[in-house]
Structures are given as structure tokens and as C-alpha cells.
Amino acid sequence: MTCEEVRLSLGVYVLGALDPEEAAAVEAHLDVCPECAQEMAELSGLPTMLGRVSAGDITLAARPPRAVLDRLLAASAKRHKRSRLLLSLAASIVVVAVGGAVLSTTLNSSPETSSAAGAAPEAAARSLAPQDDALASKVAPDASLAPDVMSSPEILSLPQDDPIRFEGRAGKVRLTLGLVAAEGGTRVEIELAGVPIGTACRLVAVDRRGTVSPVSSWTVKKADYRGGKAHLPPGSSEYQIEQIDRFELITRSGELIVAVPIPQDGVPTPAS
Ligand SMILES: [Zn+2]
Incomplete structure (x- = not known):
């Protein structure tokens, strides 16, 4: 084998894809040719x-x-x-x-x-x-x-699933929910604006048959608000996204603050 032939085969050799005869010929050449051996080292x-x-x-x-x-x-x-x-x-x-x-x-x-x-x-x-x-x-x-x-292990890290966003408004209250399909139901990211600090809230999911299931509950704190929006810890629903008719944010005493409809056709309400 000539140096040129060897060098054209090195890439395939490094990947272990040469057939045994060719591999043996390449190895024999590398033993006697320091320049090709150097080329090989750089590819390894x-x-x-x-x-x-x-x-x-x-x-x-x-x-x-x-x-x-x-x-x-x-x-x-x-x-x-x-x-x-x-x-x-x-x-x-x-x-x-x-x-x-x-x-x-x-x-x-x-x-x-x-x-x-x-x-x-x-x-x-x-x-x-x-x-x-x-x-x-x-x-x-x-x-x-x-x-x-x-050597960097996170080069090809996978992106997170993007949540589907839905929004509900009532007066100056705005509730934005990011839904992500999760094992055993739906993960619910919660962003809230316009609810007074100190308000005790419960978020529930209502499925298409009208059954209510809890998602999360919290009392709005001043520290939750950043840039006019309260970012709350994510909640979760036992329902799949397509089972959900709407989410409701209610006070502890059961008064509706705002509802977030989940459209039947699954088209997200544009959220800003
Ligand atoms: Zn050579």
C-alpha cells in the first residue's frame, strides 16, 4: 500500500470499518511509516x-x-x-x-x-x-x-419539551399555564399576574365530564412577583391534556378568580 492509499483508508480504519485484509495492510504500513502513523494518531x-x-x-x-x-x-x-x-x-x-x-x-x-x-x-x-x-x-x-x-459531555444534550401555553383573563388578572405531557398526566407551569399579595389560591383542572381534580395551591407572596408576574412552582394534573376542559383558579373559599379554557381542537390561545 502506498502512503496515499493508506491515508485515504485511515478514517475508515479508525472507525473499525475496514475489512480484515485491508486493516492488516494498513497496520503493516503504519508499523514502518512514521508519517502515516502520526496521521493516524491525529484521527484516533x-x-x-x-x-x-x-x-x-x-x-x-x-x-x-x-x-x-x-x-x-x-x-x-x-x-x-x-x-x-x-x-x-x-x-x-x-x-x-x-x-x-x-x-x-x-x-x-x-x-x-x-x-x-x-x-x-x-x-x-x-x-x-x-x-x-x-x-x-x-x-x-x-x-x-x-x-x-x-470531551464535553453536554454538547448534544436534548432540549426540554416545550410547554403548550394557554391563557385566561378576568379583569386585570391574567393566568398563563404551560402544559407538558408527563408520566401519569400533565405538568402545569403557572404564571400569574394581577392577583393581590396574600390571596390564597387553588388551581384545579376540570375534565370534559366536569370532574374536578386539584393541580396546586399557594398563597401569593410578594417574593413570587418578578417583573409584574408571579412565577409559581409547577403543579401537576392526573388528566392528560386532551381530557382537560379548563383550569380554574379559585380562592380557598371556592370563589372563581379566573378560568383558563383548553380548546377542544387543541389550538392554543395565543399567550403573550
Ligand atoms: Zn506512509
């Missing part, structure tokens, strides 16, 4: 990085950035040989193995942007689109896959 962190990619991350990789890859490969062809090898390796990883998350994260995580390494993969994928050219310039000849990127 990749499987570790790939090992951190979960099935969830793969499904989150919404669109494989093939167009971006093609452009990067073309742009870097004029540059250093090693950067081309890394890029073609990255391309094969993305296309064959994961479909986007690793590459977009890696390319977005040059040292000056590594503070954003905790961002959700979705966000990383989105930010890839308008920044193609900026990314291409970031992948400078010596921008190998930075070790701090590979």
Missing part, C-alpha cells in the same frame, strides 16, 4: 466522539447538511491535505452514521464559540444554514477536531 479521537452520539441525537438531526459539506469540501480542497482528509472523514461520518448532529456541532464549536457548546443540536443545525460561509472560513487548515469539544 474520532470514535470517542462518535460514541457519545445517542439515538435521540440522530433523530434530532433534522436535515443532513450535504450542501454545506460539499461546499466545505470544495473550498478546502485547495488547502492543506490533512484538513481535506478530516473533512472527508467528517462527511462520511455524517452521511453514513448520524446525519448531521456531529458535524454541525463540531463545526460550530471552534474555540471562540465553544461557550455555545451546550446549545441544543436543533439550534446548531439551524445556525448552520445562514452561516455557511462563516463556517467554511472557521474550518481553517489547522482547525482539527478540538479535544475540548470531544
